[in-house]
Amino acid sequence: xxxxxxxxxxxxxxxxxxxxxxxxxxxxxxxxxxxxxxxxxxxxxxxxxxxxxxxxxxxxxxxxxxxxxxxxxxxxxxxxxxxxxxxxxxxxxxxxxxxxxxxxxxxxxxxxxxxxxxxxxxxxxxxxxxxxxxxxxxxxxxxxxxxxxxxxxxxxxxxxxxxxxxxxxxxxxxxxxxxxxxxxxxxxxxxxxxxxxxxxxxxxxxxxxxxxxxxxxxxxxxxxxxxxxxxxxxxxxxxxxxxxxxxxxxxxxxxxxxxxxxxxxxxxxxxxxxxxxxxxxxxxxxxxxxxxxxxxxxxxxxxxxxx
Numbered sequence: 001x002x003x004x005x006x007x008x009x010x011x012x013x014x015x016x017x018x019x020x021x022x023x024x025x026x027x028x029x030x031x032x033x034x035x036x037x038x039x040x041x042x043x044x045x046x047x048x049x050x051x052x053x054x055x056x057x058x059x060x061x062x063x064x065x066x067x068x069x070x071x072x073x074x075x076x077x078x079x080x081x082x083x084x085x086x087x088x089x090x091x092x093x094x095x096x097x098x099x100x101x102x103x104x105x106x107x108x109x110x111x112x113x114x115x116x117x118x119x120x121x122x123x124x125x126x127x128x129x130x131x132x133x134x135x136x137x138x139x140x141x142x143x144x145x146x147x148x149x150x151x152x153x154x155x156x157x158x159x160x161x162x163x164x165x166x167x168x169x170x171x172x173x174x175x176x177x178x179x180x181x182x183x184x185x186x187x188x189x190x191x192x193x194x195x196x197x198x199x200x201x202x203x204x205x206x207x208x209x210x211x212x213x214x215x216x217x218x219x220x221x222x223x224x225x226x227x228x229x230x231x232x233x234x235x236x237x238x239x240x241x242x243x244x245x246x247x248x249x250x251x252x253x254x255x256x257x258x259x260x261x262x263x264x265x266x267x268x269x270x271x272x273x274x275x276x277x278x279x280x281x282x283x284x285x286x287x288x289x290x291x292x293x294x295x296x297x298x299x300x301x302x303x304x305x306x307x
Contacts, residue, residue, distance in 0.1 A: 001166050002070040004029060004092055006085055008038070008060070010130035010258060011102050012076030013138040015147065017045045019170035020055045027059040027067050035062055037136025046133065047140035065091040072098040072163055075112075076126075079105050079273040086115030093120065098159050100149060102126040104195075104258070105273040106188050109152075122160055123180035124149035125187045129255045142252040146173040150180035185229045185236060190244050191257070193221040196275050196295040198260040206253025209245075219245050220291040225278050231285035268304030271296060 001024065005016035008030040020026040020043070028038060042056025061067060070092045077085050082103065089099070099120045101108040109121055127146040133139035147167055151157050160176055167174040177183045197208050197218045208214040222241035229236050237243070259269050275295040282289035 001025065001072060001162060002068075003027070003166065004064065004067050004070045004073045004089070005076060006064070006073055006089055007076035007078075007081075008034065008043070009076060009132050010138060011126050011128070012074060013043060013132065014045060014128060014130045014140055014145065015076075015102070015126065015167070015170070015172060016074070017043050017053060017055055017138060018145075018172050019166060020058065021045075021053040022170045024166055024170060025059075027061065027070075029062065029064055029067070030060055031062045033135040034132060035060055037134075041136050044137045045140060046137060049143040050140065050145065064088050067092050069094050070097060072100065072166075075099070075101040075103055075108070077103065078268070079103055079108065079270050080268065082108055082111045083115065086112045089116070096159075098122055098163060100124045100163065102147065104191055104270055105277060106184055107273055107277060118152075121152065122149055122157075122163070123152050123177075123184060125180070125184045127187060129252070131258060131261050141255055144251070146175070148175045148177050148180065148183045150177040150183070152180065154178040154180070179235065182235050185234045186240070189222055189225040189229065189236070189240060190247065192225045192274050192278055192292070193218050193241075193244060194248070194255075195257040195259040195270075196221050196292065198256045199263050199269070199271075200295055200298055202260070202263065204254050204256045205248060205251060206255075209248055215245070217291065218248065221275075221295070224282070224287075224289045224292050228278055228282045228285060228287050228289065231287050232281065263299075263302060269299060269302065271299050271303045275299070 003026045005012035005028050008028040016026045038058050038060040042054050043058045045053040073089050099116050125148050129141040164174050222244040226241040275292045278292040279289050279296050
């Protein structure tokens with residue numbers, strides 16, 4: 001299976017790197033100093049709990065048109081790049097090429113569908129704490145490194161099984177879901193809570209979950225996102241937000257989020273597609289989201305161009 005990782009940061013760099021390290025045909029599409037480092041020194045994964053890896057030489061480019069036709073394109077780009085990414089991957093697509101978005105949020109596939117075609121899309125979600133620590137290097141925190149994927153209609157298919165096999169061959173924890181929308185929302189609940197608190201409070205999760213006020217704030221975000229999802233027909237238990245707080249208690253204390261990393265680096269934030277999306281969908285469903293509204297209003301001035 002020929003795989004193109006469109007975006008080679010914490011998501012694409014890690015999962016693509018694990019597959020490439022075990023012999024998969026993976027091309028990394030990156031840019032800037034990160035691309036230069038991959039070309040010259042290879043791609044490095046630093047993972048204290050699961051072991052390091054170096055892919056050298058690594059196939060890397062900044063131009064999807066140079067890659068040729070592939071069996072699968074995996075998207076790990078920021079959400080504001082989704083529409084443009086859907087256009088630039090066109091030279092790599094055969095009629096049967098799989099397109100899998102592992103982006104944050106719940107809007108990615110809706111943006112991609114009219115560009116690449118619904119028939120190419122499979123649903124997926126990644127669970128990992130990873131980021132670019134320096135050009136050419138992905139730092140992985142903890143032991144969580146999991147991808148769940150599935151057909152949008154819940155059916156079984158050979159193409160999903162083939163990608164699952166490629167992932168597991170790379171020693172990635174993978175699972176096939178018969179309700180991938182629910183799985184995407186399960187992550188969305190957790191991610192909005194984590195990204196909102198770590199970014200707003202400029203802190204790793206450890207101090208937040210041990211402080212009574214921070215803990216209550218985190219729980220409130222989890223509950224609001226759960227309520228919005230349920231109002232949209234997603235099959236989430238009523239107490240799902242409370243269960244996410246239990247889950248947050250068991251992640252590494254130093255765990256943070258890509259949005260917090262972006263805030264510290266002075267980069268654009270995915271805020272409109274995270275807490276901002278909850279506010280928007282809450283209004284559409286007449287579900288109050290006062291805590292997410294607070295996060296959105298407080299961070300919006302720092303969200304970057306076009307918000």
